[in-house]
Amino acid sequence: MTVTVFVAGTGTEVGKTYCAAQVLRRLRRRGLRVAARKPTQSFAPGQGPTDAEVLGAASGEHPDVVCPPAHTFEVPMAPPMAAEALGRPAPTLAGLLAAATAPPEVALTLVEGAGGPRSPIAADADNVALAAALRPQRVLLVADAGLGTINAVRLSCEALGEVSPAPPLVVLNRFSPTDGLHARNRDWLARDGLEVHIDVESVASVLADVAES
Numbered sequence: 001m002t003v004t005v006f007v008a009g010t011g012t013e014v015g016k017t018y019c020a021a022q023v024l025r026r027l028r029r030r031g032l033r034v035a036a037r038k039p040t041q042s043f044a045p046g047q048g049p050t051d052a053e054v055l056g057a058a059s060g061e062h063p064d065v066v067c068p069p070a071h072t073f074e075v076p077m078a079p080p081m082a083a084e085a086l087g088r089p090a091p092t093l094a095g096l097l098a099a100a101t102a103p104p105e106v107a108l109t110l111v112e113g114a115g116g117p118r119s120p121i122a123a124d125a126d127n128v129a130l131a132a133a134l135r136p137q138r139v140l141l142v143a144d145a146g147l148g149t150i151n152a153v154r155l156s157c158e159a160l161g162e163v164s165p166a167p168p169l170v171v172l173n174r175f176s177p178t179d180g181l182h183a184r185n186r187d188w189l190a191r192d193g194l195e196v197h198i199d200v201e202s203v204a205s206v207l208a209d210v211a212e213s
């Protein structure tokens with residue numbers, strides 16, 4: 001049975017897709033069968049690859065498998081708002097759950113949300129509601145490493161606290177070992193009892209162990 005990991009972020013643009021793609025590549029190099037799912041996406045057209053394209057390139061899947069075209073909205077707003085603006089049907093929680101499904105032979109599926117924990121993702125769900133319905137074995141919370149991250153991580157962990165049996169794995173994206181604030185942020189969050197990572201390699205290592213256990 002596939003292990004499901006929900007990739008949440010403290011907000012938009014923190015690096016959910018970037019980190020997920022890096023982790024997927026590392027897991028594949030270890031010989032694991034992986035899948036990526038972005039159950040719905042919205043973006044400004046003409047500004048680089050979509051999340052589904054980035055994730056699919058990393059997992060070895062077609063972007064339309066990663067995110068169905070019916071759930072893809074070319075307007076940079078939360079998906080149900082973008083759908084409304086385009087006069088198209090907004091995705092529903094049931095539709096997103098169907099889109100998050102991967103073949104049973106896959107060892108690990110990374111499912112990326114959209115925006116932050118309380119950002120709307122369907123007509124009837126925010127990211128926390130989607131994550132809870134997915135019942136993931138783990139949540140990977142991607143955060144920035146700099147100013148404001150303690151508040152953002154604490155609030156996100158509070159919101160996501162009940163969705164998986166284990167506490168979220170936190171990764172401080174764009175962490176610089178020579179930045180004193182980054183190091184202090186890591187230490188303070190670790191004192192909360194959180195598992196804090198500062199690189200994708202160690203995240204991949206933990207997730208490989210979860211998938212193989």
Ligand SMILES: Nc1ncnc2c1ncn2[C@@H]1O[C@H](COP(=O)(O)OP(=O)(O)OP(=O)(O)O)[C@@H](O)[C@H]1O
Nearest residue numbers: 009011012013014015016017018019114115173174
């Ligand atoms: N550690 C990093 N090093 C270099 N570039 C990065 C890093 N993390 C993120 N980026 C770049 O920053 C931008 C935003 O990252 P990304 O798209 O992963 O954010 P996101 O949280 O998935 O955003 P969204 O909420 O839109 O899904 C992208 O262009 C990405 O390539």
Ligand SMILES: [Mg+2]
Nearest residue numbers: 016017051112
């Ligand atoms: Mg993304």
